[in-house]
Amino acid sequence: MxxxxxxxxxxxxxxxxxxxxxLSVHTLRLYExxxxxxxxxxxTSGGRRRYTGRDVDWLSICVKLxxxxxxxxDLKRFAELVRQGPGNEAERLQLLDTHRQRxxxxxKALEDCRTVITWKVGVYADHLARGEADGLWDPxxxxxxxxxxxxxxxxxxxxxxxxxxxxxxxDGVDAIAGLEFGDGGGEVVADCSVGEx
Numbered sequence: 001m002x003x004x005x006x007x008x009x010x011x012x013x014x015x016x017x018x019x020x021x022x023l024s025v026h027t028l029r030l031y032e033x034x035x036x037x038x039x040x041x042x043x044t045s046g047g048r049r050r051y052t053g054r055d056v057d058w059l060s061i062c063v064k065l066x067x068x069x070x071x072x073x074d075l076k077r078f079a080e081l082v083r084q085g086p087g088n089e090a091e092r093l094q095l096l097d098t099h100r101q102r103x104x105x106x107x108k109a110l111e112d113c114r115t116v117i118t119w120k121v122g123v124y125a126d127h128l129a130r131g132e133a134d135g136l137w138d139p140x141x142x143x144x145x146x147x148x149x150x151x152x153x154x155x156x157x158x159x160x161x162x163x164x165x166x167x168x169x170x171d172g173v174d175a176i177a178g179l180e181f182g183d184g185g186g187e188v189v190a191d192c193s194v195g196e197x
Contacts, residue, residue: 011042011050021059028059036062036075038082058082068103 018025032041032049038058042050058079065075078095081088127133 011052012056014049014051017051017056017059020056021063023059023063031059031062034072034076036072036079038079065099068099069106070099074099 012020014025014028017023018028021028023031028049031037037055039052039054041055042052044050062075062079065078066072070078074095078092081092081095124133124136127136
């Protein structure tokens with residue numbers, strides 16, 4: 001997949017392309033071997049690779065697709081479709097849309113994780129600010145956790161965390177089988193076994 005006699009003034013060396021795309025020289029060679037480029041890589045009479053602006057544009061797209069988790073096989077198929085030229089746009093669209101849906105799912109999962117992390121940051125920051133951080137998580141005090149589970153503690157009749165002042169031990173203390181959000185009187189927005197971490 002190479003051609004010769006490139007216009008060296010308007011082409012880039014493999015090192016220049018690596019610097020522009022963030023891909024290593026090794027990865028650029030791998031992409032070429034795996035058929036991930038949409039055009040032939042030109043070579044000088046001495047056999048050195050020379051890349052065009054179009055190559056750089058395509059590689060920049062490849063970087064984003066790979067960074068977002070597109071499998072190598074899908075990227076290879078996409079490159080193959082682009083190389084074939086017009087007529088397969090519907091298949092390209094389906095491939096890209098499937099990947100977009102996968103990315104949307106990853107974003108949703110990360111947003112859910114961020115919500116829990118933000119809540120945990122708030123719990124710790126609040127307790128530290130009030131000087132009441134002792135006991136936020138004490139794996140040696142299993143009796144306290146069992147007492148809370150048995151007596152209701154922070155949990156309502158459905159196993160959900162109750163707002164502070166409704167039978168709970170302490171404002172903002174983590175529930176064993178639920179998440180308590182808000183500023184002390186918040187309601188549970190998710191159930192999960194996160195423990196008092």
